[in-house]
Amino acid sequence: xxxxxxxxxxxxxxxxxxxxxxxxxxxxxxxxxxxxxxxxxxxxxxxxxxxxxxxxxxxxxxxxxxxxxxxxxxxxxxxxxxxxxxxxxxxxxxxxxxxxxxxxxxxxxxxxxxxxxxxxxxxxxxxxxxxxxxxxxxxxxxxxxxxxxxxxxxxxxxxxxxxxxxxxxxxxxxxxxxxxxxxxxxxxxxxxxxxxxxxxxxxxxxxxxxxxxxxxxxxxxxxxxxxxxxxxxxxxxxxxxxxxxxxxxxxxxxxxxxxxxxxxxxxxxxxxxxxxxxxxxxxxxxxxxxxxxxxxxxxxxxxxxxxxxxxxxxxxxxxxxxxxxxxxxxxxxxxxxxxxxxxxxxxxxxxxxxxxxxxxxxxxxxxxxxxxxxxxxxxxxxxxxxxxxxxxxxxxxxxxxxxxxxxxxxxxxxxxxxxxxxxxxxxxxxxxxxxxxxxxxxxxxxxxxxxxxxxxxxxxxxxxxxxxxxxxxxxxxxxxxxxxxxxxxxxxxxxxxxxxx
Numbered sequence: 001x002x003x004x005x006x007x008x009x010x011x012x013x014x015x016x017x018x019x020x021x022x023x024x025x026x027x028x029x030x031x032x033x034x035x036x037x038x039x040x041x042x043x044x045x046x047x048x049x050x051x052x053x054x055x056x057x058x059x060x061x062x063x064x065x066x067x068x069x070x071x072x073x074x075x076x077x078x079x080x081x082x083x084x085x086x087x088x089x090x091x092x093x094x095x096x097x098x099x100x101x102x103x104x105x106x107x108x109x110x111x112x113x114x115x116x117x118x119x120x121x122x123x124x125x126x127x128x129x130x131x132x133x134x135x136x137x138x139x140x141x142x143x144x145x146x147x148x149x150x151x152x153x154x155x156x157x158x159x160x161x162x163x164x165x166x167x168x169x170x171x172x173x174x175x176x177x178x179x180x181x182x183x184x185x186x187x188x189x190x191x192x193x194x195x196x197x198x199x200x201x202x203x204x205x206x207x208x209x210x211x212x213x214x215x216x217x218x219x220x221x222x223x224x225x226x227x228x229x230x231x232x233x234x235x236x237x238x239x240x241x242x243x244x245x246x247x248x249x250x251x252x253x254x255x256x257x258x259x260x261x262x263x264x265x266x267x268x269x270x271x272x273x274x275x276x277x278x279x280x281x282x283x284x285x286x287x288x289x290x291x292x293x294x295x296x297x298x299x300x301x302x303x304x305x306x307x308x309x310x311x312x313x314x315x316x317x318x319x320x321x322x323x324x325x326x327x328x329x330x331x332x333x334x335x336x337x338x339x340x341x342x343x344x345x346x347x348x349x350x351x352x353x354x355x356x357x358x359x360x361x362x363x364x365x366x367x368x369x370x371x372x373x374x375x376x377x378x379x380x381x382x383x384x385x386x387x388x389x390x391x392x393x394x395x396x397x398x399x400x401x402x403x404x405x406x407x408x409x410x411x412x413x414x415x416x417x418x419x420x421x422x423x424x425x426x427x428x429x430x431x432x433x434x435x436x437x438x439x440x441x442x443x444x445x446x447x448x449x450x451x452x453x454x455x456x457x458x459x460x461x462x463x464x465x466x467x468x469x470x471x472x473x474x475x476x477x478x479x480x481x482x483x484x485x486x487x488x489x490x491x492x493x494x495x496x497x498x499x500x501x
Contacts, residue, residue: 008050022049044100069102163208170224181235184228188241195248202249206271222274229283239287243295250302276309285318294334301342310349323362333376340383347390357391357398368406374414378421381414385427392434399435403445415454425458426465433472443476
């Protein structure tokens with residue numbers, strides 16, 4: 001990072017060596033530094049002449065501000081920092097300099113900054129949010145691509161103070177008659193990125209509460225998200241941002257160790273319950289349109305993990321709308337993926353799985369799936385396998401209908417096409433097992449589709465789903481009950497080693 005002292009040194013050299021005016025020397029200095037770094041990397045500097053009275057005054061104030069930023073984690077010098085960023089007392093170009101200085105010197109300072117701007121009338125929080133969302137452009141290659149707009153340290157351990165400040169801002173803007181959707185979108189995006197791959201941050205957002213005016217009941221994130229969806233003339237961008245955050249809050253990220261899975265999964269279910277209690281299902285459904293259907297159906301899919309929410313979706317006509325959208329969905333991969341994911345979750349309900357499989361009004365199984373559909377997206381193919389597995393669990397009649405419609409061929413094709421995706425292989429093996437476990441007469445159809453070969457390959461490539469693959473092979477009568485096989489690839493061929501237990 002170019003320091004103010006280095007900039008001033010080059011400026012003075014240009015003045016003395018070329019007898020330039022202050023304006024000419026500044027221009028020459030900028031041209032020289034541009035060859036070293038992009039001009040955007042100089043926004044934390046003051047470009048006033050160092051030998052002028054105003055230049056000396058700004059530099060002294062800048063030095064004090066820089067010291068305050070560097071010591072903020074220990075001394076919390078909010079008063080000086082607030083004074084420097086006061087819009088009534090400080091020129092806009094100097095405020096911009098201070099802001100860029102903050103994000104360069106201490107980008108994880110969001111908690112401190114938000115504490116500085118508790119005044120409801122202050123607009124500085126919006127500037128801070130904008131700065132945080134620009135961290136990746138400011139530091140190309142430093143932050144992980146998955147954390148665009150958010151520093152790693154902040155994402156990994158978000159402060160309740162930051163969450164509380166953001167909730168207050170969300171609430172304040174929503175109370176305004178013409179609250180800005182653009183600013184709300186920034187705050188929602190900030191929250192979304194902080195929750196990526198961090199279950200603890202999700203719970204910090206969902207569990208932190210703020211006082212609800214004169215009411216005794218505290219306000220949390222769930223009602224605020226729903227309130228944003230219910231805003232008059234809410235923008236499509238804000239709807240999409242809220243939808244994406246709801247997906248994240250209601251989904252368990254399977255990256256943690258198995259010892260800590262259960263509490264996180266339970267927390268996701270609790271998040272669904274809280275959002276549903278405040279009317280999130282209705283609010284999401286009312287905004288479904290061609291432009292945002294994929295995101296909002298995905299959000300509904302994430303919430304379709306409890307029987308109460310599923311029954312609400314049935315009563316509201318969401319299931320019927322999803323079926324109709326599926327029948328008309330031709331070349332929209334994102335929408336097809338969202339819808340099939342929703343059907344997969346809905347099939348946890350025994351009555352719904354039969355209606356979706358072979359019902360009179362809601363059946364989505366009306367013939368073979370196009371091969372192009374299976375190959376459009378790995379996630380879509382996984383949802384297809386998962387839906388078949390769910391539909392056929394304890395429902396042999398559904399299995400016969402699916403085989404008649406040749407959906408078993410799509411399962412095998414998906415397993416063959418996406419060999420490296422372990423989660424898909426697991427769902428495919430479950431689907432094959434459920435198809436034949438109570439209907440041995442379907443074995444010949446499954447084997448003719450090529451199930452044996454893809455199961456052997458999956459067993460060789462994916463150790464984590466060998467139990468499901470073994471169960472499928474057993475129910476296809478390809479291994480004897482009570483025996484276990486370990487599969488591995490030797491010289492390009494799948495080799496099975498049988499160990500009798």
